[in-house]
Amino acid sequence: MNHSDRLAAFVALGQRLQNLSEDELASLGARARNQNNWFTPTNVAYAIKGIAELLDEEPLRQWAGRYPAEPEQPRQIGVVMAGNIPLVGFHDLLCVLLSGHILLAKPSSDDTVLMTWIASELVKIEPRFEEMIRFAPRLNAADAFIATGSDNTGRYFEYYFGKKPNLIRRNRTSLAILTGRESEHDLGLLGEDIFRYYGLGCRNVSKLYVPVGFSFPTLLDALQPWHHILDHHKYQNNYDYNKSILLVNGVPHYDNGFLLLTESPQLVSPISVVHYEGYQHEVDLVERLTTVAAQTQCLVSAGGQYPGSFAFGRAQHPQVWDYADGIDTMKFLAQF
CATH class of the missing domain: 3.40.605.10 (Aldehyde Dehydrogenase; Chain A, domain 1)
Structure with missing residues (x-):
């Protein structure tokens, strides 16, 4: 053949x-x-x-x-x-x-x-x-x-x-870059990158980089169409557990009833939780992304405007040449 x-x-x-x-x-x-x-x-x-x-x-x-x-x-x-x-x-x-x-x-x-x-x-x-x-x-x-x-x-x-x-x-995970200028439609598309496969994939967004002063209620409202994710009992259990941990430990967070947002330097977040980190300006953002590049599977931004990023809603749609971890599998196989 x-x-x-x-x-x-x-x-x-x-x-x-x-x-x-x-x-x-x-x-x-x-x-x-x-x-x-x-x-x-x-x-x-x-x-x-x-x-x-x-x-x-x-x-x-x-x-x-x-x-x-x-x-x-x-x-x-x-x-x-x-x-x-x-x-x-x-x-x-x-x-x-x-x-x-x-x-x-x-x-x-x-x-x-x-x-x-x-x-x-x-x-x-x-x-x-x-x-x-x-x-x-x-x-x-x-x-x-x-x-x-x-x-x-x-x-x-x-x-x-x-x-x-x-x-x-x-281990790798994926990150979303927000500017505060996204439309409600843009933010709704981000839900696909967060919730598809219940957040279990390395191409699922587990952390947001947002400008200081970002309006989280606007984002949480835009994600409401995904409220049905609680219909899965395992996701519901994770949400209930992680919410109780945040409350018991007095950790500040945002909650829309099925997703928890909390500030953290960590990239990987538990199921039902997304971390966020604020940045002051674009140079600050670039420095932060450079620091975590080796742990990043992909980036998403509204319309794919940020260089090297996928558009919101497209993280789970890689092209055939978008290799996991950025390692060219075909090049590896071609040596034999």
Whole structure:
């Protein structure tokens, strides 16, 4: 199977995902939720739609054309996949297979239903992929590794995978930049970046950078359409718990009934909480963002006006070349 065949199969997979029936989506969503209660049918459908966009033919071909069509020799690439949001490991699957290598995958125990399903759909389209996709509990046979996890598991990965070529990703989170000039519509779009997947993704906004004197009630009012997020009992439990902690400790905060905003230098916030930090002027903002660049997955701003940022509402819609942690996975694979 050559590069053109592999690329055509992924384009066909994107078309297949676009044309899933409501019954197919409902059945898949129910199976995923039975495995992981955070994976609601709505969020599963949203993730599948995002992957279909990722596999749009023209940008996919342009991206793939930047790299060697075939490896010097196909290698077994061990991939330790995360499972914090639905199908988060798909981009690694795409990169390994499109580059002509063999995928030796260890999916997260929280996301085996969706990952094995999408792999089986790909094999239905191009049966020759069956010999290139292997799901395994152990990755001892791998020639190189790609692993995604926390800072703690990153040290574990370095210890066990350090003797072979490896690409290891650690904790990152995403930040929003506000100027105080955003419209109500802009602020409403920011809700997508905060609440989608219940804030569990590394592309979810966990911290706001706001000008000193920013009007938080305006923001909280604009986010009201997301009040239904409390319908998920786990989110409700997190909100109740974190609110009680803030109240018991006397921590100043804003509360709109389903989201808590509190000032903090920390980037990562608990579920249902978003941190904020004030800045005096743009030079001050740039300095702060530079300091935390290594822990930042992406930035969002109104209309994507801030250099290098995504528009509000688009954090969960990366292009196929928007690599996690800014590390070029295809370049890593091209060395073999």
